[in-house]
Amino acid sequence: MVEATEFPQWAEENAVYAVPRTIIRLGRGPSGAIEGAVSEDYLIRTLKNIIEQGR
């Protein structure tokens, strides 16, 4: 949880400008983010792209 007083700095560091925002991290490798509601199809495609980047 992020304290309200720390939110602006935290949001800047994590590039969270709107919610909901889904951040996907592959281990310590590449990551991706989806803003707004996400469909199953789009989530799976995003996962595939991130895994592909990690290779």
Next chain:
Amino acid sequence: MNPLSERDRQTLREMFRDLKFSVHLELFVEEGHQWSHDAVVLLREVVRVMPDLLRLEIWNVGHDNLLAALYGVQQVPTLVVADHRREDSGIRFIGLPTGYEFSVLIEALLDVSQNRIRLSDPSLNFIRNIEDDIMLEVFVTPT
């Protein structure tokens, strides 16, 4: 102050009729932390609606730091949702599950209780064959 109205409890009673197996809620908190306190009050009320099938354990990260580390808890309050065998479902709620997130919490309890997975078989097969650890974090506001 009671976080649930009688109407809320009645709605939960009706929804919890669909619970199949018990669900274990492992809540990690910190002493003197306001949101930790609020999470304890809220979850105790939720569990009280269906005590036979919902079990709440409260852990203090100051005392139970090994268990917290085991579950990867880095912030409080963190709620870990485990199934009837106390196996970690992988679902975490960090912060207070209030507002829209309250209904997400209730749905998660029902999903874990029923071992319900909402993804299609092709998606499940793809995910099951992923060899790397993947962390999915959904950032929300409780409104």
